[in-house]
């Protein structure tokens with residue numbers, strides 16, 4: 760039966776400093792309370808990660824008020840290296856923007872998240888809405904509104920944000936269980 764596959768979720772992320780990676784892991788923990796979920800960085804997504812997928816949750820850091828572009832990410836990686844910061848594995852890319860461009864159109868549910876500075880959205884911008892737009896352009900349907908997880912000026916996730924990410928993941932899992940059987944037929948292509 761299709762049902763076991765219909766609850767398969769992929770959390771895909773890009774990250775330089777590790778905040779978005781940590782949020783991705785926490786979202787997947789919440790999802791796993793009710794559905795199967797794997798976490799894969801954008802550079803490493805394989806065809807088998809997408810086979811039978813019912814939900815894609817895609818997240819990235821906010822760079823230049825939106826979804827990162829090559830120049831900004833190179834500047835970010837260089838900045839992290841020169842500051843002696845540990846760079847998240849795979850930070851060289853390819854990243855989410857390229858992955859979203861290469862994604863084949865499909866029928867599945869989707870949502871998005873970002874990390875960004877803890878300041879009014881008007882000042883910070885957000886990557887998550889641009890990510891969501893790109894997912895919808897590929898035919899994916901919005902399961903939940905894009906979500907942001909703020910970091911301090913010192914680039915640390917605010918206290919409680921990982922727990923909030925787990926709770927968000929749990930909510931997504933429940934929504935998916937309610938939505939998947941009647942409203943969406945998962946695609947079994949790549």
Ligand SMILES: Cc1cc2nc3c(=O)[nH]c(=O)nc-3n(C[C@H](O)[C@H](O)[C@H](O)COP(=O)(O)O)c2cc1C
Pocket residue numbers: 773774775776777778779780819820821822823824825831832834835836838874875876877882883884910914
């Ligand atoms: C090159 C660069 C540009 C950034 N631009 C923004 C921005 O426009 N708005 C914002 O809120 N945060 C911005 N940030 C902060 C990051 O969104 C934030 O530190 C994020 O948590 C980093 O995620 P990561 O740890 O997964 O790399 C920027 C960071 C870098 C390195």
